[in-house]
Amino acid sequence: MNPRYAVLSDAQWKQIAPLMPESEGKLGRPFKDHRLMVEGIIYRYRAGIPWRDLPPxxxxxxxxxxxxRRYSGDGTWDKALASLLTRADAAGVINWEVSVDSTVNRAHQHGTNFPRHTGGASNDKNLLVEPADHAIGRSRGGLTTKIHALVDGNQRPLVQFLGPGQGGDSPMFENLMKALRVERECRGRARTRPDRAMADKAYSSKAIRAYLRDRGIECVIPEKxxxxxxxxxxxxxxxxxxxxDREAYKRRNVVERSFNTLKQWRxxxxxxDKLALTYRSAVVLQAVVIWSAALGDTP
Structure with a gap:
């Protein structure tokens, strides 16, 4: 691998390689050059270039x-992230003081020249569904998409959703919390409850406070x-x-710092991206890169 184009270390690839599919289905051809392809995908999103301009x-x-596109549709990146989170939890790497927020990203004109009322569902039940609006909406900044994220206390992403730019933050809170599920390496129930959940005033509501209280999760959200x-x-x-807890709230900025890291990929x-599936999967892929680095040489 040319070091100019490489992002993944050997230790990171050791964590990721076993999570890659072996072939194109039961009767399909075996995949080749997994590492080269993954590095190519990362390079494209990191450099912010058209796919056609990928280096030879x-x-x-x-x-x-x-x-x-295939790995986005069949959930490969989500499965890889889930496996890495299981290993991270077993190694005690996850900080269960979580923070929630969203960030709005401008949609380029090349990603918006697609009808936002068609092309939604797929006929293949094994593939993830593309939303009819492609998670693109119109806000003050024009055509935008919003990334909703839940991160751990070390600013590493645990859950990521997409929504249109004009969508509210508060309605997504419960969805993010319900999607938090880290399976155990050994027997036992998956962990779904953090120790503490932090968010800014946009998430201040009686419904959210009641939801956290009923689940025994400490709520760190100031009142509007x-x-x-x-x-x-x-x-x-x-x-x-x-x-x-005002002292704990000072640590809520980990989610903002996580977005700063995310946006280093141009x-x-x-x-x-025209498709929400491929765009969100790239967000998940970056999380895979982050967690593989956090695990390092952990067996």
Missing amino acids: HFGPWQTVWKRH EDQKANRQRKGSAGGRPVSY SLATRY
Whole structure:
């Protein structure tokens, strides 16, 4: 591997290699050059170039694109991330103080010249479904897409969803929490509950606080000023003031720092992909790279 194009270390690839599919289905041809193809996919998203402009080092660009499209549709990247999280939990690498937030990314014109009312579902039940709007919406910044993320206390991503740019943050909170599921290496139930959940005022609602309270998760979310004024106006009928760990809240910025890392890949900072499937899978692929680095030489 030419060091100019390589991102993955040998230790990282040792973690990822066993998670790659062996062939194109039961009767399909065996896949070749897994590492070269994965490095090619990473290079494209990191450099922010069209697929056609991939260096010849990676071989035909069509092969690299088709491999990413296939792995996006059959959930290969999600399965790889799930396996790495299982290993990380067993090694005690995951910090279960989680933070939730979203970031809006501008959609390039090359990624928006696609009808946003067709091309949704696939006829193959083994493939993930492409949303009808391709997770592109119109906000103040124009045509945008939003990445909703849940990260651990070390700013490493655990769950990532896509939504249109104008979509609200609060309605996605419960979906992110429900998607948090880390299987155990040995027998036992998968871990689905963090020790503490932190978010900014955009997530301040009675429903979210009740959801966390019912699950025994410490809630670290400040109260909005208008909610505070409304509660005070009601007097004793307004209920008790919202309390939260202010020292812990100072660590909520790990999710913002995680987005800074995410946007170092130029094709994630700006969305060039027409399909939400391939764009989100690249976000998951970056998480795979991060967690493989965190595990290092862990067996």
